[in-house]
Amino acid sequence: MGRHRTLEILDLKAGYDASEILHGINLHVDTEEIVSVIGPNGCGKSTVLRAIMGLTQWSAGQILFQGADIRGIDSSRIVAGGIGYVPQLENVFSGMTVTENLQIGGYLLPRAERKRQIERSYELFPVFKDRRAQAAGTMSGGERQTLALAMALMISPKLILLDEPSAGLSPKATHDMYGNIVGLPERLGMSVLIVEQDVHGVLEVSQRTYVLSMGANDFDAPSDQVMDDERIRLAYLGEGD
Ligand SMILES: Nc1ncnc2c1ncn2[C@@H]1O[C@H](COP(=O)(O)OP(=O)(O)OP(=O)(O)O)[C@@H](O)[C@H]1O
Numbered sequence: 221m222g223r224h225r226t227l228e229i230l231d232l233k234a235g236y237d238a239s240e241i242l243h244g245i246n247l248h249v250d251t252e253e254i255v256s257v258i259g260p261n262g263c264g265k266s267t268v269l270r271a272i273m274g275l276t277q278w279s280a281g282q283i284l285f286q287g288a289d290i291r292g293i294d295s296s297r298i299v300a301g302g303i304g305y306v307p308q309l310e311n312v313f314s315g316m317t318v319t320e321n322l323q324i325g326g327y328l329l330p331r332a333e334r335k336r337q338i339e340r341s342y343e344l345f346p347v348f349k350d351r352r353a354q355a356a357g358t359m360s361g362g363e364r365q366t367l368a369l370a371m372a373l374m375i376s377p378k379l380i381l382l383d384e385p386s387a388g389l390s391p392k393a394t395h396d397m398y399g400n401i402v403g404l405p406e407r408l409g410m411s412v413l414i415v416e417q418d419v420h421g422v423l424e425v426s427q428r429t430y431v432l433s434m435g436a437n438d439f440d441a442p443s444d445q446v447m448d449d450e451r452i453r454l455a456y457l458g459e460g461d
């Protein structure tokens with residue numbers, strides 16, 4: 221018996237209006253697994269996450285979450301069903317405080333539970349404890365990315381989708397960000413799917429990696445073997461000749 225599949229994408233073709241961007245994507249995330257998706261700018265990484273959240277059009281394939289096809293379901297119902305999503309850009313409300321952002325992350329929850337989950341956020345991320353009233357827009361890039369993660373965790377999702385959590389961060393802030401992510405499966409009982417353009421950090425915290433190229437699977441491997449692959453060395457490290 222294999223482990224239980226949290227997410228399974230089968231031959232997904234999807235895009236925007238008339239243009240098909242994903243030409244047949246296959247990937248899966250098992251229970252409490254961290255999986256990464258890497259590939260060059262424009263290859264369709266963000267579109268994969270948007271397709272899961274019901275934010276694209278599609279022409280073929282299946283997206284199974286805990287065994288049920290979620291294609292065509294409204295985004296807010298997908299969130300309520302247990303998928304958290306941190307978009308690549310504009311993922312916090314700059315003019316609002318830490319607490320207000322967390323309230324928005326938990327808007328689907330009953331009031332009392334929302335309060336409990338906000339307190340849990342401060343336990344998970346003590347950096348925010350004394351900064352509840354600070355406007356998100358005045359925080360560092362790393363703190364904002366952490367707040368965006370905390371917002372998505374408010375509903376205790378079974379799967380969380382992270383679009384370039386290291387974007388714009390220094391190596392130190394990237395390291396700290398991945399330090400927050402690596403313990404999530406065991407601590408909160410969830411699976412994690414991370415999209416990244418920069419491979420540093422994500423290969424260390426994920427068990428398996430999918431490499432995309434022009435809207436399709438290129439190859440996949442255990443993350444600790446990906447850096448040894450000739451294709452990755454060429455694409456990311458400029459070590460070819
Ligand atoms: N809303 C949209 N309407 C039309 N085309 C779009 C839309 N969003 C993205 N695209 C196109 O889809 C393709 C894939 O974009 P996507 O954002 O998924 O790439 P990506 O791999 O996430 O890139 P990056 O590493 O730069 O974030 C690109 O050619 C892009 O121009």
Ligand SMILES: [Mg+2]
Pocket residue numbers: 265266267308383
């Ligand atoms: Mg992207």
